[in-house]
Amino acid sequence: MQSCMDDDYDFDDMDKNANFLIPPVPIGDIDVFKIDELDFGVIPPGIEIPPTGLPIEVEEVYEQTVESLFTEDILDKFFYKDAKGDVVLESKVDIDIMDNNPDVTIDIVIQIIDDNGRAMTEVKIPKPARLKCGENQSLNIVFPNEYFDEMQTAKDLKFIIVLKSKTINISSEDYIYIKEIVLKSSGLHFEF
């Protein structure tokens, strides 16, 4: 048998990157954020939180870090360098602050923390829409694909919660519950 060995098909030289269009991945709920148990936080420089329009406005900032959310494997799967689209964590959120006070506004700023504990300010996550007290509000956290290269050392996800109202009086009953998260992407990356 005469073999015509075609070097053009050399498997070792082939680009073996593959992209599977996985459906939105169910991620679940995050442990409830009990406001009175959170650390106080600081709004990162360069982030503008718009005024509420109330005649008197008081602001309090809290933060909660979800530790070790990102791993090397998950970054390679969804946050790979040549991804064609963003990764979005779409979720619903229930908020109850000061007995569902309608004057309270909640702005959530997302920061990524790298494996050295540094806030990755070069990765700019668009601020989700302003929230109020209530159930089943939409919260979308968008990770733009233009920053995926920088994100390869990502480790934690920090939620900086900015409360604004006429007065703020936090109790043990006050919480933010981010639930029913699904991860949407331009595909799951792997290599043959």
Place this chain on the structure above:
Amino acid sequence: MKSLHINILFALGLICLLSISTIQAQTPRSSYFIESAYNRNNLNPALRPNSSYIGVPFLTGIGVDYKTNTFNLDNFTQKIDGQRVTFMHTGVSTEDFMSEISKKNYLSTDVSYDIFSMGLYKNDAFWNFNLGVKAHVDVNLPKEFFRLVKEGFSQTQRTSYDLEDINATGNSFIELGVSYSRPFLNDNLILGAKAKVLGGIANFDLDAERLDIAADSEEWVARSRVKLNASAPGIKPKYKEKERQNGEMQEMIDGFDFDNWGTPSGYGLGFDIGAVYDFKDMFMLPDVLRNFKASLSFTDIGFISWSKKNSAQMVSPDEEIILTPNDYTIHTDGSTSLEDIFDDVMDDLEQAVNLQENKKGGRTTSLRTTMNVGLEYSFLSNTLSAGLLYSNRFGNYFNTQELTLSGNYRPKKWLAATLSYSFLHSNFNTFGGAVYLTPSKGINFYVASDYIISNVSPQWIPTTSNALNVQLGFSIPM
């Protein structure tokens, strides 16, 4: 990376592609009309060599055979900007890739290794004895499977796939055979038959009758009806336990354990039958038509019975598995990563195809019967002939066919050669041939292939070829 369920399914196809380097073969059809070929007795027990022979032990016949209608690198790769990429690359469009895929996509590989064989003439009768090993693997994947892998799922609306008829079978056995043939009707008709005692080594039959999956942002729903019947020495499924987030224990199949491979797992019987009719004395036939010979055979009619302790019969739960975002929780203390959740999702999805042992019992499997129909026309005092051979191998889930046209040249008793073309798998890329050197004294040698030019990558994976085979062997005339 923990294997994706999709990766596992897809690997069914690619692993077969990558296993080409270990493929093996059945007797090439190019040998069928060569009168000095002793190995053609494997294709039709009524076809006898010119003389008695004894095969050189362990070198009597070694070969390879591979056939597909889809599985080669040309269909699964593309060149983009000078770089060859796989079909799963984002630069390859679904339309381009799917245009290469058939409704049913099969791959059939065969092994036939003659450890020893011997043929003896006693008056008009010809006796043939052989000891060998045979093995095959067949895989069939429907077009919809490749659509799922390439097109995937929408991020904004519900996508569903209903897959049917994903199957794979494999069989290996040792064969000890004896064939007998003799002429009738004034030497115009030769009838032959072979009886074989079979020692089963291993067998599996995987049949995914249905695999349904639908998914959107609210839920993933999966359901399957999958059966796996397998036999091998002491085969026993292994399970691993995994604790889910809610504390529930989940059992998942994690491979198989086997006993010593030194003894057969089952026993069986096989038969070949065949006939050759020479029209030379046919009454009222014009002279020009008397140079025809017609032949017909059925080989590997039989079964193997696998014992209870060497068999496992497994089924999937045939229950709907529903995954929703409510099923998982991320803890803020660092104990759950996105990767942990993703792995849990995949494990939960796998429950839809989690094979559980159904019942313990022996099983009986049939061999893959092959039908060969041949027509040969000789001229120039049988120095030259033209032959047409149609073969159909009846598989468990699909049949593999081939139609081979050959020109046979027999200038001397000790030399025969063939040039052939097999229409269904050659793709105008290759042709077949065989050479038989059979001096009356000394070592006889042959080499044969139905697809001489095989286009392969440096890793021996077929590129544009849809078929590969080659066989060679040594014998001593008696």
